[in-house]
Amino acid sequence: MRIKPHTEVPSSEVTMEGAAGCRVRWLIGEADQAPTFAMREFEVEPGGHTPKHFHNYEHEVFVLAGKGMILDGDEERPLAAGDVVFVAPDDVHQFRNTGSEPMRFLCLIPNSAASKNVTVVPECGIEKA
Amino acid sequence: MRIKPHTEVPSSEVTMEGAAGCRVRWLIGEADQAPTFAMREFEVEPGGHTPKHFHNYEHEVFVLAGKGMILDGDEERPLAAGDVVFVAPDDVHQFRNTGSEPMRFLCLIPNSAASKNVTVVPECGIEKA
Numbered sequence: 001m002r003i004k005p006h007t008e009v010p011s012s013e014v015t016m017e018g019a020a021g022c023r024v025r026w027l028i029g030e031a032d033q034a035p036t037f038a039m040r041e042f043e044v045e046p047g048g049h050t051p052k053h054f055h056n057y058e059h060e061v062f063v064l065a066g067k068g069m070i071l072d073g074d075e076e077r078p079l080a081a082g083d084v085v086f087v088a089p090d091d092v093h094q095f096r097n098t099g100s101e102p103m104r105f106l107c108l109i110p111n112s113a114a115s116k117n118v119t120v121v122p123e124c125g126i127e128k129a
Numbered sequence: 130m131r132i133k134p135h136t137e138v139p140s141s142e143v144t145m146e147g148a149a150g151c152r153v154r155w156l157i158g159e160a161d162q163a164p165t166f167a168m169r170e171f172e173v174e175p176g177g178h179t180p181k182h183f184h185n186y187e188h189e190v191f192v193l194a195g196k197g198m199i200l201d202g203d204e205e206r207p208l209a210a211g212d213v214v215f216v217a218p219d220d221v222h223q224f225r226n227t228g229s230e231p232m233r234f235l236c237l238i239p240n241s242a243a244s245k246n247v248t249v250v251p252e253c254g255i256e257k258a
Contacts, residue, residue, distance in 0.1 A: 001201045001222065002215045003208070006191070028189045032215045036239040037166045039189045039213070060157045060168045062135070062235060064193075072130045079132070084168070086131040086161045093130065106191060108237060110165040 002032055006041055014042070014050065018120045021048025021097075027106075036111060043104045044068065044097040052094035052121045057113045059087035066103030068096050079103075092121055131161055135170055143171070143179065147249045150177025150226070156235075165240060172233050173197065173226040181223035181250045186242045188216035195232030197225050208232075221250055 006027055014022040022044045029038040041064070044050065052071060063083045069076050070085060071094040079085070079095070087093050097103040135156055143151040151173045158167040170193070173179065181200060192212045198205045199214060200223040208214070208224070216222050226232040 001199075001206075001217060001220045003199070003201075003206055004213050005209075006211050006213050009213070027191070027213045028215045033217070034189065034215060035187055035218070036241070037189065037237065039191065039237070058164055060163065060166065060237070062156070062168065062191075070130070070132070072132075077130075077132055080134075082135050084133055084135050084138070084156045086157045086163060088130060088162070089164070091130045106235070108166065108168070108189070112165070 009041075011043065016051050016053075016118070016120070018051030018053065018123065019049070021045035022050055034111070037108055038111060039106060039108050041104060041106055042095070043102050044095060045102055046097050046100050049096040050094055052092065052123050053118050054090055054092045054121065055113070055116055055118045056089045057110050057116055058089050059085070059093070060108045061085035061087065062106045064104040064106060066097060066101050067099040068103045069098055070095055138170075140172065145180050145182075145247070145249070147180030147182065147252065148178070150174035151179055163240070166237055167240060167242075168235060168237050170233060170235055171224070172231050173224060174231055175226050175229050178225040179223055181221065181252050182247050183219055183221045183250065184242065184245055184247045185218045186239050186245055187218050188214070188222070189237045190214035190216065191235045193233040193235060195226060195230050196228040197232045198227055199224055
């Protein structure tokens with residue numbers, strides 16, 4: 001069993017094309033020999049966003065703090081702390097912080113994601129990182 | 130894509146032998162056709178606890194609110210909001226709320242757990258539910 005405060009896990013900048021103001025902590029993953037899925041925490045600064053992208057594996061998301069929106073294909077849907085999001089395989093999605101505080105959310109993925117491709121979708125109407 | 134406030138998901142009492150004052154919400158699971166793993170939220174009232182038990186699949190846990198402890202085999206280890214716990218397969222474990230507010234945590238399991246056994250461990254020094 002491993003127990004740690006989430007803040008003890010180092011965070012690193014998300015450098016994928018299309019990301020801006022976005023950091024990630026791998027809370028549970030390969031280093032823990034987690035057999036099936038990985039737990040990550042994202043922190044997006046006000047005005048920041050993840051890439052608009054899709055992939056053939058799922059996300060299971062819980063919003064811990066802040067407010068923003070998620071792009072569901074081309075539809076903007078609001079998000080706030082306490083919201084749960086199931087992003088099905090191949091759903092086009094993007095998280096954006098539209099609030100004034102950091103937006104933090106857990107985003108879990110299956111281990112099989114490591115061998116799969118991510119496709120970034122070109123964007124209109126959002127500033128380049 | 131499915132988005133919902135966690136409070137919209139109905140909660141039900143945990144009736145497994147050894148549980149007391151413990152409710153669960155299945156936030157993401159079979160109903161969402163989640164392909165690999167399920168997200169549950171547990172709420173344990175002050176003085177309540179999950180069963181002391183083990184199984185041959187993992188838990189990935191994030192403590193959302195409250196304070197308490199987790200039994201790691203026979204060792205009591207403190208838990209507080211923001212803590213991350215990886216319970217490896219076959220680890221004996223039990224969550225207990227030792228605070229004065231509800232303790233809430235996410236606990237994710239692989240879909241394969243549905244076909245696996247859980248073994249409840251007899252307890253000393255804790256009141257029966």
